[in-house]
Amino acid sequence: MNTEQKKQLIKTVEQTSPWERIPTSVEGVFLVKAPEHKNIQSVFVELNPSLRGQPIKKRGVYLKNNNEYEAFQELFNNQKVKELLDVVSECYGKQRSPRIEI
Numbered sequence: 615m616n617t618e619q620k621k622q623l624i625k626t627v628e629q630t631s632p633w634e635r636i637p638t639s640v641e642g643v644f645l646v647k648a649p650e651h652k653n654i655q656s657v658f659v660e661l662n663p664s665l666r667g668q669p670i671k672k673r674g675v676y677l678k679n680n681n682e683y684e685a686f687q688e689l690f691n692n693q694k695v696k697e698l699l700d701v702v703s704e705c706y707g708k709q710r711s712p713r714i715e716i
Contacts (some may be wrong), residue, residue, distance in 0.1 A: 627657055630632065642669075646676065659683075 615623075622647070630636055632649040642663035648656040662674025677683050689695055 621640075642674075644674070 626636055627645065627647050630647045632647055634647060636645040636647070638644060642661060643660065644660040646658045646660050650656075656675040656678070658678055660674040660676050662669045663696055664670065664675060675686060677686070
């Protein structure tokens, strides 16, 4: 990110209301300005990919720093988590109504 982009980001955040989502040029990535606490301004990066033009979740994953990003990335890349999701989807995913043959 270059200096001009950083300045634009800071200006946009300053003009934004608390909890307002600021879209970025990366699909599914937003900035969220939190209310000030003890005169400290917090801004989160929200990850919420879309499916068919609609966000997957009402609220995405909020990240505040690289440590959080790396921790989530480690979980997302864990094969056991994928296996667990496969079983959950298979057993508890959307069930189709049984079709009755007449």
